[in-house]
Amino acid sequence: MELQAVLMAAGGGSRMTDLTYNTPKPMLPVGNKPLMWYPLNLLERVGFEEVIVITTREVHKMMSTDPKTKLDIKMKLDVVCIQEDGDMGTADALRHIHQKVKTDILVVSCDLITDVALHEVVDLFRAHNATVAMLMSKAHEFTETVNVPQRDFVGVDQSGKRLLFMANEADLEDGLIVRRSIIRKHPRMHIKTGLVDAHLYCLKKAVVDFLAENKSISSIRGELVPFLVRKQFSKMTSGQKRMDDTETVDQKNDGLTNDDLFFPSRDEALLQLAQERSCWNDHRGDMSEAYHGGKLRCYVHIMDQGLCYRVNTLSAYIEANRMAPKFIEEPAVHPSAVISERFQMGSDSMIGAGCHVADKTSIKRSTIGISTTVKEKVKVTNSIIMHGVTIEEGCNIQGSVICSNAVIGRGADLKYCLVGNGQRIEPEGDTYSNTKKSILLEVSVTFGLV
Amino acid sequence: MQIEGKELTKEEKQRLRKEKKQQKKGKEKKDASLPQVSVAETAAPASQLKAERRARQEAERTSKQSKKGDTGQPATTSKPKIPPNELQPGTQNTWSDHPHHMLYLIKQWLSPEIFFFQIPRRLDYGYKVSLFSHLLQYSRKAPLTQQLSIPSAVIHPAIVRLGLQYSQGIVAGSNARSIALLHAFKQVISDYTTPSNEELSRDLVNKLKPYISFLNQCRPLSASMGNAIKYIKKEISNIPSQFKEDDAKKKLLNCIECFIEEKIVLAAKAIAKSSIEKINDGDVILVYGCSSLVNHILCEAFEKGRKFRVIVVDSRPRLEGREALRRLVQKGISCTYVLISAVSYILPEVSKVFLGAHALLANGYVMSRVGTSQIALVAKAFNVPVLVCCETYKFCERVQTDSFVSNELDDPDDLIVTRKGETQLKDWQQVPRLGLLNLVYDVTPPDFVDLVITDLGMIPCTSVPVVLRVKNVDLL
Numbered sequence: 001m002e003l004q005a006v007l008m009a010a011g012g013g014s015r016m017t018d019l020t021y022n023t024p025k026p027m028l029p030v031g032n033k034p035l036m037w038y039p040l041n042l043l044e045r046v047g048f049e050e051v052i053v054i055t056t057r058e059v060h061k062m063m064s065t066d067p068k069t070k071l072d073i074k075m076k077l078d079v080v081c082i083q084e085d086g087d088m089g090t091a092d093a094l095r096h097i098h099q100k101v102k103t104d105i106l107v108v109s110c111d112l113i114t115d116v117a118l119h120e121v122v123d124l125f126r127a128h129n130a131t132v133a134m135l136m137s138k139a140h141e142f143t144e145t146v147n148v149p150q151r152d153f154v155g156v157d158q159s160g161k162r163l164l165f166m167a168n169e170a171d172l173e174d175g176l177i178v179r180r181s182i183i184r185k186h187p188r189m190h191i192k193t194g195l196v197d198a199h200l201y202c203l204k205k206a207v208v209d210f211l212a213e214n215k216s217i218s219s220i221r222g223e224l225v226p227f228l229v230r231k232q233f234s235k236m237t238s239g240q241k242r243m244d245d246t247e248t249v250d251q252k253n254d255g256l257t258n259d260d261l262f263f264p265s266r267d268e269a270l271l272q273l274a275q276e277r278s279c280w281n282d283h284r285g286d287m288s289e290a291y292h293g294g295k296l297r298c299y300v301h302i303m304d305q306g307l308c309y310r311v312n313t314l315s316a317y318i319e320a321n322r323m324a325p326k327f328i329e330e331p332a333v334h335p336s337a338v339i340s341e342r343f344q345m346g347s348d349s350m351i352g353a354g355c356h357v358a359d360k361t362s363i364k365r366s367t368i369g370i371s372t373t374v375k376e377k378v379k380v381t382n383s384i385i386m387h388g389v390t391i392e393e394g395c396n397i398q399g400s401v402i403c404s405n406a407v408i409g410r411g412a413d414l415k416y417c418l419v420g421n422g423q424r425i426e427p428e429g430d431t432y433s434n435t436k437k438s439i440l441l442e443v444s445v446t447f448g449l450v
Numbered sequence: 451m452q453i454e455g456k457e458l459t460k461e462e463k464q465r466l467r468k469e470k471k472q473q474k475k476g477k478e479k480k481d482a483s484l485p486q487v488s489v490a491e492t493a494a495p496a497s498q499l500k501a502e503r504r505a506r507q508e509a510e511r512t513s514k515q516s517k518k519g520d521t522g523q524p525a526t527t528s529k530p531k532i533p534p535n536e537l538q539p540g541t542q543n544t545w546s547d548h549p550h551h552m553l554y555l556i557k558q559w560l561s562p563e564i565f566f567f568q569i570p571r572r573l574d575y576g577y578k579v580s581l582f583s584h585l586l587q588y589s590r591k592a593p594l595t596q597q598l599s600i601p602s603a604v605i606h607p608a609i610v611r612l613g614l615q616y617s618q619g620i621v622a623g624s625n626a627r628s629i630a631l632l633h634a635f636k637q638v639i640s641d642y643t644t645p646s647n648e649e650l651s652r653d654l655v656n657k658l659k660p661y662i663s664f665l666n667q668c669r670p671l672s673a674s675m676g677n678a679i680k681y682i683k684k685e686i687s688n689i690p691s692q693f694k695e696d697d698a699k700k701k702l703l704n705c706i707e708c709f710i711e712e713k714i715v716l717a718a719k720a721i722a723k724s725s726i727e728k729i730n731d732g733d734v735i736l737v738y739g740c741s742s743l744v745n746h747i748l749c750e751a752f753e754k755g756r757k758f759r760v761i762v763v764d765s766r767p768r769l770e771g772r773e774a775l776r777r778l779v780q781k782g783i784s785c786t787y788v789l790i791s792a793v794s795y796i797l798p799e800v801s802k803v804f805l806g807a808h809a810l811l812a813n814g815y816v817m818s819r820v821g822t823s824q825i826a827l828v829a830k831a832f833n834v835p836v837l838v839c840c841e842t843y844k845f846c847e848r849v850q851t852d853s854f855v856s857n858e859l860d861d862p863d864d865l866i867v868t869r870k871g872e873t874q875l876k877d878w879q880q881v882p883r884l885g886l887l888n889l890v891y892d893v894t895p896p897d898f899v900d901l902v903i904t905d906l907g908m909i910p911c912t913s914v915p916v917v918l919r920v921k922n923v924d925l926l
Contacts, residue, residue: 002607003600047599106600119595126595126607127614270633270710278626279740279773280619287780 001103003122003202005048008090009036009055009110010082015313022421023404024059024084026110028317029369029386031324032334032352033072035311036063038113038327040073043106046118050076052100054093055110056084089218091211098212101205107220109199113320114308115327116198116301124161124299125202128282128291132207132228133299134163135200137308151193156300158188162282163298165189166229168222181233185292186283197221198308225298232296314418318401321367321384325350352387369404392427468503569660570597572667576862579885586670587859593617594667608637609661613668622770624808624844625714625742628674631665632706635682639702643695650698651689658683670858673809673817673846681709717841717905718743722750724903725804728837733758733801736829738790739819740770740777741806743839748804749781759783761800765790765821767864767888790821797832805894807840812918813849814896814911816840820853820889826898835900838911842904845918853892862886 013025020028026036036059043051055063060079080097082088088096094107106122116135125133136154153176155165164182182189199221207228217223281290291297309320325332325348332347333339337355346364351357354371361378368374369387378391382399385391389402392410399416402408406419409427419425575589595602595614602610612634615621621630635658642657644650662679665671671679685705689698725747729735735758737744748760760783764771771787778785788796803825809817816822816838829836850856865886866875878884896911906917 002602002610005601047603048601049603117596118600119593119598122600123593123595123614126611127618127620129611270629270636273710273715274621274626274630274633276626277623277629277742278621279623279742279770280621281773281776284772284776287776 003048004101004103004105005043005051006094006097006101006105006107007036007039007043007051007053007055007110008093008107008199009053009059010084010088010093011110011312012084013111013312016317018418018420019314019317019401019403024056024062025312026055026059027062028311029367030113030311030317030320031328031350031367032369033324033328035113036110037072039108039110040075040077041327042112042114042116042118043108044073044075048075050078052078052080052097054080054082054097057081058084087218089222090220091217091224094208094220095211095215098208101208104202104204105208107199107201107203109310111311112198112200112309113311113323113327114198114200114303115306116200116303116308121200121301122202124301128297128299130202130297130299131204132163132225133202133301134225135198135301135303135308136195137198137303137306139194139196152195152197153191153193154195154300155182155189155191156302157186157283158190159282160190160302161299162186163229163300164232165191166226168226171226179233181235185233185286185288187285192302195302196308196310198303198310201225228296229298232294232298314401318384322348322365324367358393569663569667570594572597576879577885578859579887581854582857582859582887582889585857585859588617588861589863590618590861591863594664605661605664606634606638606641608634609664613665616665616669623740623742624672624674625841627672628678628843629710629714631675632678632682632710636703636706639699639706642699649691650693650695651687651691654686655683658686673848674841674844677843677846678709682706713841713843713905717843718746720905721839721841721903722747724908725837725839726751726754726756728802728901728903729756729758731757734761734799735759736761736763736796736800736803736825736834737774738763738771738803738805738822738825739765739768740774741839743841744804744806745774745777747839748778748783752781752783759785761786761788761796763788763790763793763796763821763825767860767867768819770819790824793825793828794832797828797834800829800832800834803829803834803836805836805838805899807838807844808891809848810838810840810845810902810911810914811850811893812845812847812915813851814899814914815850816894816896816899816902816911817850817891818894820892823853823892823894823898826894830898836898837901837903838894838899839903842906842917842921845914845921847918850893851895853889857892858890860888860890862888864888 009026011025013020013028016025019025027034029035030038036053040051060081063077063079078100080100082093082096090107090109094101094105104125114135114137116137121133121135124130151169153165153167153169153172154163155178156162157164164186165178167176176191178189201220207224211217211224217227275290278290283292307323307326309316309323311317311320328350332349333345333351334353334355336353337351337357339351339355339357340359342359343357344362344364345351346366348365349363350367351363352368352370352372355368356373357363357368358374358376358378360376361374361380363374363380364382366380366383366385368380368385369389371387372385372389372391374380374385374391375393377394379396379398380391381397383397384401385397386402386404386406388405389408390406391397391402391408392412394411395408396413397408398414400414400418402414402419403421403423405422407424408414408419409425411427412425414425572586572588572594573592575587575592578585578587593614594617595610598605598610612621612630615630616627621627638658638661639654642650642654644653658679662671665675682702682705685702689701693701721743729751733756735748737748737760748758751758760778762771762775762778762785764775764787766789775785775787786796805816805818805822805826807816807818811817816826818838826836848856862878863886865888866873866878875886878886899911902909902911902914904917909917
């Protein structure tokens with residue numbers, strides 16, 4: 001077996017609490033399918049047959065019982081439940097399933113919606129015998145211009161594939177420091193800031209073993225990957241030599257060498273023989289052999305075309321809903337929905353199963369969830385209506401997100417609002433509108449948590 | 451009356467013979483479509499018999515064709531040294547249209563024995579120059595892994611990795627490719643488990659067939675790889691059936707290690723020893739491209755204390771000479787670097803030419819990197835001795851007198867170069883009469899080669915068939 005897939009579905013959705021306080025993030029409907037479905041669909045399309053899903057008990061229950069969040073996946077899902085309130089980072093979760101991991105793994109986050117050709121990432125992992133291969137994408141316009149201290153600096157080499165440097169601005173107090181060893185080996189480095197990390201990593205099994213021993217690392221994205229990227233260029237200790245003084249200074253907390261991470265593959269000597277005779281080098285201009293003799297290599301595939309969304313903020317959620325019809329092959333209108341004749345629907349809209357849509361409604365660029373009822377003369381534009389919502393007659397909903405089981409009374413007029421789970425909007429309600437385009441949390445005093 | 455009787459008996463005899471044949475065929479093929487001639491039939495005239503025979507032959511032919519359609523390509527592409535023109539580039543493999551979904555469904559409702567995995571066919575890329583239209587041309591940007599499922603279950607991961615490394619050029623060079631191939635096969639053999647009711651000696655060979663065809667699709671097999679595969683297959687089929695699985699596997703792994711040790715590593719040492727006699731102090735040696743063997747020879751000679759300098763000749767688009775240059779300079783040998791267009795300029799200084807070979811053909815021709823025959827030609831014109839270094843495991847029984855009949859076409863986009871921000875050939879596919887040709891190999895006639903240095907000694911080019919004959923006798 002070559003790769004095992006691991007889906008991280010235990011995240012809390014800390015950047016969109018308005019949506020996730022009632023529904024866990026993996027189960028948020030995007031295009032009438034739970035968010036988890038997208039990465040699972042990607043894995044299934046590519047040919048995986050089994051996935052290890054790390055999630056909370058609540059999500060697991062919803063997966064198996066709730067018909068609205070039925071997953072429709074033919075793969076075998078091996079669900080591992082962890083405590084949801086524990087501070088378990090992604091690396092801690094990998095440590096938790098260490099026993100199940102038998103080969104190299106492909107870690108995917110549940111909030112990734114993408115149509116990347118996955119073989120591009122995995123081919124980098126295979127061909128160069130890389131320790132980690134990840135996926136990144138050029139950011140799209142909708143992502144909020146990121147708050148300044150959160151920028152990510154990613155340094156790649158000339159070919160754009162080898163990852164040389166990765167740091168978050170928050171960790172760089174004195175400015176961006178690039179080690180001389182990196183510059184000596186790769187004199188041309190491109191540093192990019194506008195990239196979205198898709199949180200899709202191919203990791204060697206040795207890395208998981210390493211995580212099991214080093215309990216100090218708790219997040220893959222925040223700690224493990226930058227650590228591995230840095231380790232590429234730290235001084236190599238060969239089998240005979242032991243750590244010298246410079247080493248001990250470098251590795252104050254780590255206490256380990258490159259040898260630990262470089263797990264010798266079978267027939268290492270033979271591989272070395274083949275490498276010596278091959279007339280290939282990944283760089284030119286200096287006297288060192290391919291990969292500068294380094295055994296630890298990190299690669300990145302940067303997508304410049306195609307869709308790649310991380311649904312971890314509200315605006316990403318809305319954008320993903322808009323793009324969702326492209327991923328789903330099902331017809332826009334579910335066959336079991338009851339739709340009247342005099343009804344306008346735009347081409348980008350989606351209507352879920354079991355809906356009732358009455359006459360003279362107009363639905364444009366919106367998603368209507370499962371089992372919602374839309375009465376007459378309702379105009380829904382640019383909105384996301386989740387499951388079980390009732391919209392009475394004459395409403396006008398624009399640019400809004402209506403969470404599950406809400407009831408919108410007659411004649412309500414909502415612009416750019418977010419209606420929480422199970423809320424009620426009074427009939428003939430005042431026009432609630434947000435002047436700012438972004439959707440705010442609190443709308444008005446009549447809403448309270450039920 | 452007597453004549454009639456004779457005729458009858460003759461016809462009866464014919465009919466009886468036919469029935470016997472049919473019975474035999476019936477047992478072999480169990481084909482119900484063959485028309486059954488009943489014994490009670492009256493004597494039929496000869497023309498009817500002929501018609502029946504023709505009908506039967508037609509039925510057999512159609513049944514054979516339908517069977518061929520099932521087994522498809524893996525059977526034909528399993529032969530290691532198929533020249534590319536035997537593969538049919540025109541036949542479309544419908545599996546390649548909907549690979550994963552089809553595979554997934556079919557894996558579910560077919561048992562593994564019936565399930566013949568067909569290697570998805572890599573599609574041809576770009577316009578091919580008409581003289582080479584019988585060869586396959588692939589694009590590096592469209593790897594074969596696009597059409598396979600990602601956790602490759604049907605093809606062993608080591609083989610997928612190897613195929614990727616071949617197609618991206620990470621493992622290049624005849625020796626490196628063979629060693630990497632054997633390394634991958636070692637992993638395959640270690641991970642192999644004999645299914646029940648099967649014998650290791652037969653089943654393992656069948657397991658290797660799709661892997662070999664996969665590797666062939668990634669990059670056409672070299673002569674050295676072909677010989678290595680032949681050797682392994684022979685070793686596998688010679689495993690006695692009473693061996694336990696672990697012992698058999700250990701024996702096979704041992705054989706592979708012996709092969710590498712003898713035919714590659716020790717051969718290199720022997721060749722280096724012979725060549726050092728040919729390198730004198732004060733020599734100016736010309737080498738072309740990056741041959742692992744020639745580099746090894748030069749490094750050994752330098753270590754033994756010979757004083758010489760090297761001229762490295764390089765050519766686009768591969769520019770492998772840079773790697774050779776790096777290795778030689780790292781050792782401390784003083785080198786000069788020129789491109790192949792300057793070869794006639796530099797040759798008056800040269801005292802010897804050392805060339806590596808990809809394969810040595812049975813008629814004495816040397817198949818090597820494209821440009822080698824040019825160098826040999828110019829060297830001959832300048833009366834400079836040309837020495838070819840080649841291990842015996844690269845000798846192959848093929849006969850070729852020109853570089854057209856069988857060659858390899860590399861990605862034509864490699865020829866495109868960007869200078870000062872401008873890429874002239876960016877849209878070469880749109881220009882109607884423009885074709886980009888990126889040949890990999892060419893053949894050098896034996897008249898230009900003065901000596902071949904092998905692990906069996908220093909032989910003239912024309913003794914290659916003798917070596918092959920001796921080798922074959924050994925194998926038998």
